[in-house]
Each structure stands twice: as structure tokens, then as C-alpha cells.
Amino acid sequence: MQKTYIRQLFHPKLKEPILIEGLPGFGNVGKIAAQLLIKFTQAKLFTELYSPSLPDYVTINKNGICQAPHYQFYASTKSKPHLIILTGNTQPSIDDPVAHYKICGKIIDFAEQHGCKFIVTMGGVPMPRPAGQVYVAATSPKRAAEIMEKGAAIYGGGKIMGATGLLLGLAKSRGWKGACLLGATTALKADKEAAFSVFKFLMKMLGTDVERGL
Amino acid sequence: MQKTYIRQLFHPKLKEPILIEGLPGFGNVGKIAAQLLIKFTQAKLFTELYSPSLPDYVTINKNGICQAPHYQFYASTKSKPHLIILTGNTQPSIDDPVAHYKICGKIIDFAEQHGCKFIVTMGGVPMPRPAGQVYVAATSPKRAAEIMEKGAAIYGGGKIMGATGLLLGLAKSRGWKGACLLGATTALKADKEAAFSVFKFLMKMLGTDVERGL
Amino acid sequence: MQKTYIRQLFHPKLKEPILIEGLPGFGNVGKIAAQLLIKFTQAKLFTELYSPSLPDYVTINKNGICQAPHYQFYASTKSKPHLIILTGNTQPSIDDPVAHYKICGKIIDFAEQHGCKFIVTMGGVPMPRPAGQVYVAATSPKRAAEIMEKGAAIYGGGKIMGATGLLLGLAKSRGWKGACLLGATTALKADKEAAFSVFKFLMKMLGTDVERGL
């Protein structure tokens, strides 16, 4: 396998979907928030992404069934707007920056083919006293202001590592709009509370259409 | 040499062959089991695989003859089912996950061109008291159950590193069926006993056709 | 994103432009000198370069706006000669030599498409007592002598790391002419003085046409 490989299980009818990302990271905030979203929107797994940049082992579950590392894309067509939710069990090694670029570029390509032009990435940000705060970074001042009005604090003057940051940055360089929501977390364990804060804020941000549309 | 390079020495007539892998690893269980299988089935070397992901030295034998690192494919056409047996003297560095993906992808491609849709990978699993046990992981619950019935224990909840794991995982993602057999070993030295346990179990698993067919 | 990606914002009419490079490094001399040059020549940002070899995070400014790492090309058409000024906020990791080659090769390709055949790279060179000295290395003895006559000291018998060195070396291997100007700096902090020395020397070196042409 020389390149990232996409295995599409079925072709959902998506109309201007929003790409929502939640992968493992600080406090697993992004991943847990993505899982909440998948359940809440009854989204269906429609695509798997395999990549030579993911770890080179297989995981075996309790029943002895193997699985190569991969990302999953879920399609939510019952919500308004439609969503493509990206999640997974792993990320490339932090020692391999090129890996993140390759996978993130492929993800943006894939999402564009399905009509995406808007992205929300989700993650955690380590804080000594989290207190349920959600931080935001965005592709434009206007977008940041809109989201701030809904209760998020500006995440200013820092860096966002890995897919959560790079997907947003690459999407912007392609002319997409979008934002990153970071849940404050002590990051000492899987932080369901922080993830729920991010999930709730996302619901508010995407608007009542999503909440009512289900 | 930019890419993995396959040098086919002759073209055996293979009918729905099974790909069997045994490369160096814990206790060299996989490699020794593959060698036993090659001898037992009188399999013939038909292909060499060279790769920029293998170590960048040549080995010199006692007579001063050099050899670049490579994998070997042996064809067994006297057995039922036919087998392609993959072995070698080396693996890519564990620091280079991309290397494993590249080589494993090429191996799956090559085997598919010869009609393979079933794989058995073989390796060792470190245990304080091995006692001849063989562990199994598989591509489906049904397959795992079938193999368990023949005496293997489920290898549940872990990871399988390197080609032994990744070949199985990538094969699954391409729709192949298959299993991994792991011989319990102290892994302190080349463990012929563990390898023989795996070899015997493989014979049993592939069925009496193989045993009688020779 | 598998490869370096160039996003051209507009197409300036450039006539035999000179490529001037100033990226972060010792004392940030090159980058600051490039910024002085951009202001002085009223050069306009016309191209962004994104690359999988740049760091895999996004930076967030004080207002919460994200930006993926990238290089910027500015076009100066009011000066004589015309200039393409390359700058940015980052460089690839020093652990990744291939990254520098990929990006530098792309930059040379891009500049050649706009008619460049001459390059000046700018950087800092750590010295205990800088005293405003500018050092020069060049693609030919004649070029080095010409620049030395204008007051620079020969930077002999050393190495020049990163884009500042490699751009010059690769340009030479393609038949370009050019030079590297290194400002002596303690490199303990952003060294505006050393950068100004390099900037002034560059003005002198490019000739009165530039100075008067503005």
C-alpha cells in the first residue's frame, strides 16, 4: 500500500454536508464528541480510510477478530445540515509530520467530492481547571465572532497540533470556511464531560435545524 | 530503486492458492514454520521481492557471496490447496511504519494476481510458559470459531506487530479471508518447538487434503 | 496533500526578476531583511506555498484565526530589477533533509517559470562580535569577487544549512547565478541590526537602479 486508500461501503445522498472531525487526542475529547454526534444523528458508517501513515500493527478485539488501523466516515442524512463525521481509533505518529499532511489532504479531497465546503474540527485543550469551557479558532474573524457570540472563548495565540489543527488549516487554504472547537480538559483521562460540552456547543452552533431536524 | 521491485524467476500454475507468511520475529517462529512448510511441500522459489524499505546493507555468506536483503516467494503445487509461501531473512525497521505498509501492500497485490483470496500469517507470541500452545486471530468470528475448534486459543485484546499483523489486516480490508497463527514462545532463542507446533496446527487447519495430497 | 502545493493569488508581470530569499534562522536575519525589502519595495503578496514538509500544526493568531504553515512570495515590480521575495514563518524540521530538497526544488521551479535566473539568499551567521559585517558566498569566483569589492567578506570553508544554502546550491546546479549574504549576528535574539546591514548591502549590490527606481 503506497498511498492512502479509501474504501467506500455505500454512497449516501449528501447535500452540502458539513465535515465534523473527532479523533483521539487530549482527554479523547474530539473522539468522544464525535461518537456522541454519531449516536445522536444516527449517522451510518459509509467509508473507511486506510493509510501507510497509520500505525503498522493490527488490533485484535476480545473475540480474536483483527482490524488494520483506519479512519471511519459516517454520513448523517437525517440532520439539517447533512453531516460527514470523521472518527477513528488512532492518529499517525507525532514524529511524522508528512503523514498528517498526506491523510488530511486526502480527507479534504474526499469531503470535497461529497460537496463539503465547511469543516468543524473538535479536540481537547489541557487546562488546570476546565470548568466546561469551549474554545474556538476559526478561518475568518467574522466566523470567530459569530461563534464567540454563542458562548465560546477565543483560543488565541497558540498552535493546534495534528489533524484537528491541520484539517482546518488545509481546508482554509482551499477556500473552505470552518472552525475548531476545543473542550477544556485536564487530559488526565478520557474526559466525557469536556466532550459533552463540545458536543452541546456544536449543536448550538449548527443551529436549531439540527436539533429539531432529528 | 524508488519502489518495491519484484523479480519473478518462473511462472508456476497456481489454482486459488493460499498465501502463507513466515518472516523473522519473536523466537523466529514464523520463519522456521515457513521453512518446515517449504521442505514438507517441496515448494519451489519462484519470486524475489527487493524493497527500499529493507535494510540498506548486503549480507555476505561464508563463501564471500553477497546478497541484497529480499523476501522469497515459494510455490507449492503438489499440495491441495496450492500454496504461496512467503519468507525472508529480514524485516523493515520497526521505526518505519510506512515501510511495512508499502511492502505488505505490494505482497497482497502480487498474491492477488496469482488468485489468492485467503491468507495465513505465522509468528510467535512471547509467553513465560509456552507449553506448545497456538493462538489464533482471524478476519471474522466464524473463521476464528472454526480454527478454535481445531485446538487453538483465541488471541484476544492485543496487537500484532509487523508483517504478520499488517498483512492480515490489509488482506481483510481488501475482502480476503484469513487468520494469524501465533506460537507461544519464550522468544529467548530460535524456537523450533514453537515453530513445529504452528506448522502442525497449520497442517490440521488446512485440512487432510494437504496432508494426504503430498 | 501529497506534494508541495502552490496557490497563486494573482499573476504579476515580472521581467527577469531576481529571487530574494529570507526565512527564519540565526537571529532571524534573513526573515527580517526580507520584511524590510518587502516594505521598501512595496512588494505585493502574489503566491502562497503549502507543503507536507512544513510543520503539521496550525498557528492561531490573537483573534483566533487559524493559518496553516506556508511560505509567501511577494512581487516587486516598481523596482529595477524586478524582484520575487520569498519569506515565511517557519522552515522544515532540521531532522528532515529530504523536506528541504523538495521545497527548494519547487521554489526554483516556480521562480524559473517567472523568468528568474539569479538568486540572492539571506541569513545570519553566528559570531561572538558581529560588528555589522556581511559575509558572502557565490556561485562563481567572478561573482564572489564583484560582491567582495562592494564590502562583503568571503564566507569561506564552511557550510550553509537549510533553504539559505540549499536554494543557492540547487540554483547553481541548474545553471543560475547568485549569492548568499550572511549577516554576522550573536543569534541570541531577533537581530534587527544585522538584518539591516544585510538589507543595506543588498541594496548596494543590486545597484543604484533599485535605490533610485523606487
Add this chain to the structure above:
Amino acid sequence: MQKTYIRQLFHPKLKEPILIEGLPGFGNVGKIAAQLLIKFTQAKLFTELYSPSLPDYVTINKNGICQAPHYQFYASTKSKPHLIILTGNTQPSIDDPVAHYKICGKIIDFAEQHGCKFIVTMGGVPMPRPAGQVYVAATSPKRAAEIMEKGAAIYGGGKIMGATGLLLGLAKSRGWKGACLLGATTALKADKEAAFSVFKFLMKMLGTDVERGL
């Protein structure tokens, strides 16, 4: 620069040339032997090879002239047989095995285009008491025996690192014939004596045609 790049300065008329390699390594034996050979055969520089796998700096000579790292190919047409002599000032990092494969593959390709099917690589092998001994490894038992008869000792049961080993191994996998000559050296400094032993042995090995042909 994404790939290894070959810059051919002129096209010598070569008839079934032998490729002789001598790059930096233990005691610089290979490189010094190559330089002796270039002088002795009055070989002419005809090709430069640049590669993203070589170090990412430029070297500056005493006169301030820059040079990107590269390999040089010299053509000897006054000798019988004709020779292509490969030398250089650097090798890829030992941390980057893929780099060696890429460059060595390109070198074999290039030499094949000029009719090469025979290679001699030269290097040093660290020994506590060198005593002028030359060791040999070869592509076949016959070849090893022939060379041994001329006074070399078999280098058996070891590894040969870097280009000196890999070029020979890759050439063999392409059906070339060839040998590696290793001069015993303490490797504590540039070992001219060991290099001269290798050079003399090479002369003997290539036969009186070379010695008289000049």
C-alpha cells in the same frame, strides 16, 4: 527537487564499461582509491548526480564558492576496459536506508544506460592490524574464487553497509556480475596506504590490459 537528478556534462563513447565505486567511508579507503584511479586513468568528469537524499546544506570552499552535495561520475576511455568511476564527498545519513536504495538504484540505471554489466565497489574494513590486506566479496562463487587467486582474502559472514554494499547487491539482483574490494584499515584517519592496496589490487584484478593500456 523530488527525485534524484542527473546532470550530464558530456557524452563519452564508452564500450562495455566497468562501474567502479569509491565513496567516503571507513578510513576513506574507497574514495581515495577512486581518486587514485581517476588520476591514473586520466578519467574525465562527465556527470553529476544530485539527490534529495544527500545532506541539505551547501559546502563553501575557501574562495567562497558554493556547491550542493553531489556524486561525480568520471569516464575513463583510455583504459581497457573502459571505466565509469563514481565518487563524491558525502553519503546519505545512515539513519535513512531508503535514501541509499533510491540513489543506488539510480546509479545502476544510469550505468546500465552506458552499457555497464560489471561493478567493482571499494571501501574499507576496520581491522586492529591491517597489514595491507585486501578482502573480497563477489556476486558468485566463481568470481570470488578468481579474485581470491589473485591474492585477496574472502570477506565471509559479514555485512557491507552503505553504497559499497548495496550497489553490489542491487547490481546482482539485476543480473550484473561484480565484486567488492575492502582494504583493511584502522579507520582512525584517512588511510592512504589501505587505499593504495585496494587500488593496486584493482589494477591486478582488471588485468594487464588496464596497466598496459595507459
